[in-house]
Amino acid sequence: MTRLVARREITERVQGRLLRVMTALTAALVVAGIVIPSLVRGPSRPTTIGLVGRSAEALAPALQRSAAAAHVRVKLHSIATDALARSEVRSGTLDLALSAGPTGVQAEVKQSLSAADRSLLQATLDEAHLVQTLARAGVPAVTIASALTPVPMTTRALEPSSPDRQARAIAALAASLLMYLSLSLYGAAVANGVAQEKTSRTAEVLLAAVRPEQLLGGKVTGIGLTGLGQLAIAAAAGLIANAFVHSATIPGSVWVLLPSFLVYFLLGFALYAFAFAAAGAIVARQEEVQFVTLPLGMILLGGYLLVYAAIASPNAAWLRVISFLPPLTASLMPARIALGHVAAWEIPVDVLIMILSIYATARLAARIYTAALVRGGARISWRDAVQLRAR
Amino acid sequence: MLALAGVSLDVSEGEIVGLVGRNGAGKTTTMRCVMGIVRPDQGTVSWLGHPVGQADRRRFGYMPEERGLYPQMRILDQVSYFAQLHGLEVDAANASASAWLERLGLKARAEERLVALSHGNQQRVQLAVALVHDPSLLVLDEPFAGLDPEAVDSLSQVLSDQAEQGTAILFSSHQLELVERVCQRVVILDDGRVLAAGTLTELRRRFPAELRVKVDAPPEWAKALADTRILRADQEGVLLIVEPGVDPQTILRAAERAGKVEHFGFESGGLIDLYRQVVSR
Numbered sequence: 001m002t003r004l005v006a007r008r009e010i011t012e013r014v015q016g017r018l019l020r021v022m023t024a025l026t027a028a029l030v031v032a033g034i035v036i037p038s039l040v041r042g043p044s045r046p047t048t049i050g051l052v053g054r055s056a057e058a059l060a061p062a063l064q065r066s067a068a069a070a071h072v073r074v075k076l077h078s079i080a081t082d083a084l085a086r087s088e089v090r091s092g093t094l095d096l097a098l099s100a101g102p103t104g105v106q107a108e109v110k111q112s113l114s115a116a117d118r119s120l121l122q123a124t125l126d127e128a129h130l131v132q133t134l135a136r137a138g139v140p141a142v143t144i145a146s147a148l149t150p151v152p153m154t155t156r157a158l159e160p161s162s163p164d165r166q167a168r169a170i171a172a173l174a175a176s177l178l179m180y181l182s183l184s185l186y187g188a189a190v191a192n193g194v195a196q197e198k199t200s201r202t203a204e205v206l207l208a209a210v211r212p213e214q215l216l217g218g219k220v221t222g223i224g225l226t227g228l229g230q231l232a233i234a235a236a237a238g239l240i241a242n243a244f245v246h247s248a249t250i251p252g253s254v255w256v257l258l259p260s261f262l263v264y265f266l267l268g269f270a271l272y273a274f275a276f277a278a279a280g281a282i283v284a285r286q287e288e289v290q291f292v293t294l295p296l297g298m299i300l301l302g303g304y305l306l307v308y309a310a311i312a313s314p315n316a317a318w319l320r321v322i323s324f325l326p327p328l329t330a331s332l333m334p335a336r337i338a339l340g341h342v343a344a345w346e347i348p349v350d351v352l353i354m355i356l357s358i359y360a361t362a363r364l365a366a367r368i369y370t371a372a373l374v375r376g377g378a379r380i381s382w383r384d385a386v387q388l389r390a391r
Numbered sequence: 392m393l394a395l396a397g398v399s400l401d402v403s404e405g406e407i408v409g410l411v412g413r414n415g416a417g418k419t420t421t422m423r424c425v426m427g428i429v430r431p432d433q434g435t436v437s438w439l440g441h442p443v444g445q446a447d448r449r450r451f452g453y454m455p456e457e458r459g460l461y462p463q464m465r466i467l468d469q470v471s472y473f474a475q476l477h478g479l480e481v482d483a484a485n486a487s488a489s490a491w492l493e494r495l496g497l498k499a500r501a502e503e504r505l506v507a508l509s510h511g512n513q514q515r516v517q518l519a520v521a522l523v524h525d526p527s528l529l530v531l532d533e534p535f536a537g538l539d540p541e542a543v544d545s546l547s548q549v550l551s552d553q554a555e556q557g558t559a560i561l562f563s564s565h566q567l568e569l570v571e572r573v574c575q576r577v578v579i580l581d582d583g584r585v586l587a588a589g590t591l592t593e594l595r596r597r598f599p600a601e602l603r604v605k606v607d608a609p610p611e612w613a614k615a616l617a618d619t620r621i622l623r624a625d626q627e628g629v630l631l632i633v634e635p636g637v638d639p640q641t642i643l644r645a646a647e648r649a650g651k652v653e654h655f656g657f658e659s660g661g662l663i664d665l666y667r668q669v670v671s672r
Contacts, residue, residue, distance in 0.1 A: 002473055012464060097404045201459030204428050205520065208453045209476040211445065 001210045006225065009193070014056045022185075023077025026178075027237035028126025044075035047095045047117060051086045054098030059128055066123040067149045072116065076155025120214055122230040154200060155301045169311045172335035178231070179331055180304035183268050186227040187276040188289070193219055194280030194369070195289045210368040220273040224266065229264060255329045260347070261334045267354040272296060274358070274365035281372040291381070315342040324350060326357035394420040395431065395583040402528065402559040407550060410458055410563040410572035411666060414578035418563040419456055421580070422530050425561070426453050438528070449477050452526035456533045458517050467492060467501035470519045477524035484523070491519040496545070511542050518546065521551070529553065531562035537570055541659030547573050571662040578657050579669050587669045591662060600669045602631045602639065604646050605654035616642060 013019045051057045059074050067074040077094065079085040085097035089110050096117060097108045113121075127148060134144050148197055166261060197203040206215055235258050279292045308320050308330060323332045328351055336342045368385045395417045402408045410418050423429045425436055427448055430604065436443045460469055465489055466489060474484035492498050495515040497508075505513055507612065514537065521529060529550075533542050543566075554560055564570050570577060570592060576586040587594055605628030606612065613621050618634040639657075646652045 001474065004472075008464075008472055009469075012461070016463070020494070169649050196461075197459075198464075201455040201457040204423070204426070204455045205453055205473065206476065207428060207450050208451060209473070210476075239415050345399060374423075 001214040001220065003216040005210065005215055006222035009219055009222025010226050011333060011341075013189075013223070019226065020232065023233055026230060026234040030174075030178075030234045030238040031241040045076045047079065047120075048075045048093070048192055050077050050079040050088060050094040050097040052079045052082055052085045052097055052186065053151060056098045056105070059098065059100070059105075059124055062124045062131070065148070066084050070116075070120060070123070072120060074120070076372040089140045090168060117310060168339050171257060172307055172311055173339040175305035175334040175338055176331055178234075179261070179265060179268065180300055182227055182265060183272050183300055183330065184271060186223055186291065187272045187296060187300075189223050190219060190273045191276040191280035191289050191293050192286070193223070194277050194373070195283050195286050198281060198283070198373050200287050207374065212373060213366050216274070216277055216369050218271045220270065220277060224269045224273060228262065231262060235262070237245075240330055257334065257338050261339050262279065264330045264334050267351065267358065270358045271326055271330070271354065271361055272300070274362045278365040278368040278372075282382070282385045285381045288379050292382075295382075296332060299327050300331065303328045306332060307335040308336055310339065314339045320346070325354055326354055329354055395424070398580065398583065398585055400561075400563045400578045400585065400588060401432075404527075404559050405557045406576065407554050407560040407574045409574035409577045410561060410580065411567060411570055411577060411662075412563075413567070413670070417583040418578040420533055421521055422453075422532050422563065425528075425530050426451065450524075450526055451530060452521035452524065453530045454517050454521045454529075454531040454534055456476050456536070458513055460513070460517060460520065462506040463504050465502055466497065466505055466508070466516050466519075467503060470523050471514065473625075474527070477526075479524055483484065487523045487525070488519070491523050492516075494508045495519055500514060502628055510537055511539060513543070515540060517544075518549070521550075529558055529619045530561040531560070533564060534562055535564055535566055538556070540663075543569065564569070567662045567666055572619040577662060579648075579666060581670050587665075591665070593667050594669075596635055598665055599634050601634045601664070602633050602642065603654060603658050604628050604631060604642065606646045606650045606652050608650035611646060613642075616645060630658065 002332070012298070051060060057078055063074060063076060079088065079094075079097060082099060083093065085099070088094040089108055092110070095109070096113065097098070098121070099106050104166075105121075106120055107117075109117075130150070132287060133140070134147075154178065197206065203249055204217070210218075239258070275296055276293060279296065280289060283289055283292055306319075306322070306328065309316075313319065314336065319332070319336070322328055323336060325344070329334050333347070333350055372380055372385060398412075398417060400408070400421075410421065412418050420429065424431050426437075426444075427443065427445075429458070440448045464472070467485075470488035470492060471481075471484040474487055475481060479487065489501070491499070492501050495518065497512060497515055497519070504514060508516065514534070518531075518534065521531065523585065534546060538546065547569070550560055550562070562574075574591050574670045576588065577594065587597070587599055589597075601622065604613070610621060610629045611622040612630060613619065613629050616631070618637045620632050622630040622632050624630075628662070631642070633639070643655055646655065
């Protein structure tokens with residue numbers, strides 16, 4: 001019977017246009033999230049600088065030294081005239097044009113001079129001025145050259161970040177957002193389905209043939225499998241897109257992230273679906289579903305927002321602790337896996353806690369569902385619902 | 392709040408029993424008890440001598456007062472689905488669903504969604520859902536509500552045919568003329584109690600009847616009759632209230648002694664009159 005009920009839920013949704021539209025939209029969003037960044041971000045290129053006139057050309061060695069010291073790549077060109085330089089800056093051939101005159105050095109750019117370029121040019125000019133001043137003061141060229149040699153400096157990162165940290169953060173956010181939207185959407189589908197069956201008295205006709213637990217289990221299973229199928233299609237579309245563009249936004253751990261995401265979706269959905277079903281059973285009118293399910297939606301939203309804190313402090317102890325709280329596990333764990341800060345033992349412990357929580361929630365929800373589904377009158381409060389007994 | 396207080400009734404195979412009463416009398420609650428939707432605090436629901444279980448209820452057909460089906464589901468799929476829930480295999484469920492939709496005049500609309508159908512046609516689909524698995528017992532709550540006369544006749548015929556095949560049928564209705572026409576027995580509920588139950592003949596014998604007698608004499612002849620009183624006298628004669636047990640022949644002889652009897656006949660005894668008398672006591 002449960003299988004029959006589940007099959008009906010799947011069939012109704014698959015035949016409906018909404019699911020197909022949502023699946024296509026979700027897949028398109030995932031693909032766009034992978035393809036667009038690879039199109040927008042090209043490989044880094046050197047800053048092209050046009051040097052107008054001999055005075056500006058004399059700055060070339062200093063420019064090369066300053067760029068080397070700052071680990072910046074520059075490409076210098078000699079430009080014959082100011083007009084030609086301006087034309088090439090406007091067309092984008094040059095990033096900036098330098099000219100030197102009696103009043104000083106002028107840098108011409110198309111819109112604005114970046115802070116990095118400004119630092120580079122200022123360092124160059126300062127060095128040139130220093131060299132000139134020392135030379136006028138009679139300091140030998142060898143001494144000047146020795147003085148201009150960069151002082152070696154080493155750096156040590158106390159908490160080194162992974163080379164693809166940004167990509168992992170994006171993946172964590174994307175996974176969390178997708179989890180939040182999926183659990184909210186499919187949880188609401190369960191609540192609305194139950195409410196519709198209750199308020200239309202379809203439940204009474206159904207209960208003549210099936211037990212309430214079979215009805216509840218079939219509905220949760222059918223809608224859950226529908227959601228899983230939709231996410232699997234979106235994930236497959238993303239993987240195919242990634243194979244074509246090799247987007248750097250997808251970390252190498254994608255083969256761990258994707259299956260774990262689907263597993264946590266199933267666990268999270270099972271936990272929330274039973275709660276959403278109980279919510280749908282306690283309403284008196286279909287319009288009350290949104291109000292009754294609001295607490296569940298808030299918890300889901302809270303889980304999503306916590307991911308931002310997780311990105312900022314991926315190793316925080318408090319984060320590890322709250323990841324074990326069943327209502328937050330599905331939101332946080334895929335994100336933490338994407339960030340790469342999950343110990344191997346955490347996942348099986350998480351899964352075990354979730355399974356136990358799902359069992360407890362299902363039992364409570366089934367009791368509420370059975371008693372409330374055919375109960376008339378006004379909407380039942382959550383407190384009263386917990387105390388209900390089947391009549 | 393007390394919904395039912397000691398309601399007892401029975402329905403036999405092949406029998407159609409009508410459950411009547413005003414709004415809030417307990418008709419729907421009674422039916423929901425039969426279907427296991429609500430559990431009575433006391434008492435039992437038995438089928439073929441044993442307490443009703445889930446397996447028995449799967450052999451029942453139910454039609455709640457609020458038409459309860461999936462609005463976006465195609466009607467053939469929907470009827471077949473409910474047949475499968477009641478234990479039919481897929482092929483048998485599809486075949487039975489098709490047959491019932493054809494019988495109820497919905498074959499041409501089998502692929503349409505329920506929401507696209509009129510109220511009357513949706514009710515036919517609901518009836519198909521109740522009948523598709525060949526139930527042993529039919530429990531129908533206000534099945535005729537909102538139907539046009541043609542649909543009423545059609546549904547009445549279906550119920551009669553089902554009863555002839557041995558299905559026990561219990562249905563509620565406010566349309567007493569219809570109940571009188573279709574049912575073999577009637578149960579009258581009020582305030583959660585059974586006020587009267589039985590065939591119309593049995594009920595008539597328990598309650599006073601209205602007898603009109605026209606004699607070409609003043610009505611005083613009737614004043615001396617025992618267990619009889621004059622309700623009114625007009626140019627059509629006298630309308631007498633005759634208590635149960637009174638032999639009409641006694642009244643006839645008294646009328647003949649008074650004068651020439653131009654008319655002698657019972658005017659009441661229909662379910663409407665009986666119902667009014669029952670609930671007014």
